[in-house]
Amino acid sequence: MQQAPSEDARPVLKAQLTAGLIATVVFLTAIAPLATDMYVPAFPQVAGDLSSTATQVQLTLTTFFVGMALGQLVGGPVSDQRGRRGPLLAALLAMTAASVVCALAPSIAVMTVARLVQGFAGGWAMVTGRAIIVDLATGVRLVRVLNVIAAVGGIAPIVGPLLGGLILQLSHWRVSFWLVAVLGLAMTSAVLVAVPESLPPERRHAGGLGNFLAAGRIVLANREYVGYLVVAGAAMGALFAYVATSAFVLQSMNGLSPIAYSVDFAANAAGMTVAALIAARLAGRVSTRKLILVGQLAALAAGLALLVGALWFGTPLVLALACFFVLMTAQGLMIPNGGALASAAVRDHPGTGSAVLGFVQWVAAGTIAPIAGLGGEHTAVPMAALVTAGAAVSMAGLLLVAKPVRRTP
Structure with missing residues (x-):
């Protein structure tokens, strides 16, 4: 009865920085630019369809950024406490669900709340992906890998506006959110296949607001x-x-x-x-x-x-x-x-x-x-x-x- 847990723990302790894992983290870094840049060209259409003002539509971008900031602030410490893989999968599923709500939003109020949740979950996923890299790389290798991730991830801001413009030419602005939802499911599948747990239990920190504040002070x-x-x-x-x-x-x-x-x-x-x-x-x-x-x-x-x-x-x-x-x-x-x-x-x-x-x-x-x-x-x-x-x-x-x-x- 005691031998099985130790065998289960071995893959965790032997987690390595593979090409598949790095590619998955690169994929995760595309969340923000894709969810933003594909949507920005459609602002006038969104305002018309949801009977809202340009300022109200702009607010949906601001709430996304606020969600991104808060998601990273909360997600990092939670992953320090509970490990990386489980919280990452939960965040990706939440982001996918929020994207579906955005695609179906009947009003600007619903869209604004859904964008906040989408940003929060996306920020949570991004910070957890980065923490996985920090778990598995040090020194020169850490610098090199993070630069490669930033470099390859730089493709998303190039593709995002062009893809958003193409969607508007061929279809409706809601399609861009359906696409983000599909990408969320693809990211979830990639994590399931390529990302092991990188933070073994003995390296985790206790949870709670007090511990989070203590770690923040440190x-x-x-x-x-x-x-x-x-x-x-x-x-x-x-x-x-x-x-x-x-x-x-x-x-x-x-x-x-x-x-x-x-x-x-x-x-x-x-x-x-x-x-x-x-x-x-x-x-x-x-x-x-x-x-x-x-x-x-x-x-x-x-x-x-x-x-x-x-x-x-x-x-x-x-x-x-x-x-x-x-x-x-x-x-x-x-x-x-x-x-x-x-x-x-x-x-x-x-x-x-x-x-x-x-x-x-x-x-x-x-x-x-x-x-x-x-x-x-x-x-x-x-x-x-x-x-x-x-x-x-x-x-x-x-x-x-x-x-x-x-x-x-």
């Missing part, structure tokens, strides 16, 4: 972790300042066609993907902090150039195209590497560390995006200022807060 007391948290969070804010306003800058202010804008958006996302792949290739050969700093300097230069162009030259097209490409490429060096070093700094609490990191990043995204658009369709000054500030704050996190600790041999 990770936030780690100065190195907080520094890299600032690095990745501020970079995420700069990224979403671009995402929220680039369409207005390039189309409304510079007359770019929707097709040309989609091509440029895809090219910028490709730059981010290539940068992350290069960073993965250089892991172990070049200091990860140096790669982050290169990205920060590039992002800061792009932000300053955009700010000068917005204040005195009306943000000319060539300047905007060049600066957006540099900014997005720089994110491929800043966000994955900052996140990897943050996770490495709190290896005793990977779920909580990933949860706080994800929470900060998505709060930054949800907060910065509407602020960047305050100037309306005819000025890029708020966006340029936010990009510049994001790069500067990220750099301060690296150079002033996350100073490497000198350890005595």
Whole structure:
């Protein structure tokens, strides 16, 4: 009777970072961009069909971001307590169910609540997938794998808007949510096949609000972790300042066609993907902090150039195209590497560390995006200022807060 449990435990203890597992985590990272980017092109149709205003439809995007942030904040500690696989499967099923409700939503109120649940479950799944990687990889390998995940996951922001536009051309906006539901079932199947339990019982932490707060205090007391948290969070804010306003800058202010804008958006996302792949290739050969700093300097230069162009030259097209490409490429060096070093700094609490990191990043995204658009369709000054500030704050996190600790041999 006592031998069977020990045999059952062996696969858990021998869980390995396989190609199938990495591919599944990449799949999980596609939740947010697919659930967002496929839906955004349909805003006018959603407003008409659900008899709502543009502001009410925009609120469904905000609630999704809020759900993403809260889901990561709660999901990480729960997975530290109960293991990774079970909570991950539950989150994916909840996300699938919420997507079905979105597809059938009879009113904007139902849609808003369903989007909150969809974001919450999606954030839970994403942070748990990241924690699995942290469980099974360390050092250079952790940095390399997280960069590869970010690079391959960068395909989703390219495909999302194009797929959403195609769905609108051929069918109805509700089809995009049915597609997300189908993808949720596919993700569930992939986890069942390729993802073992990566956190054995002896490495789990006790649950409860008190333990969660205690673990949160531990990770936030780690100065190195907080520094890299600032690095990745501020970079995420700069990224979403671009995402929220680039369409207005390039189309409304510079007359770019929707097709040309989609091509440029895809090219910028490709730059981010290539940068992350290069960073993965250089892991172990070049200091990860140096790669982050290169990205920060590039992002800061792009932000300053955009700010000068917005204040005195009306943000000319060539300047905007060049600066957006540099900014997005720089994110491929800043966000994955900052996140990897943050996770490495709190290896005793990977779920909580990933949860706080994800929470900060998505709060930054949800907060910065509407602020960047305050100037309306005819000025890029708020966006340029936010990009510049994001790069500067990220750099301060690296150079002033996350100073490497000198350890005595």
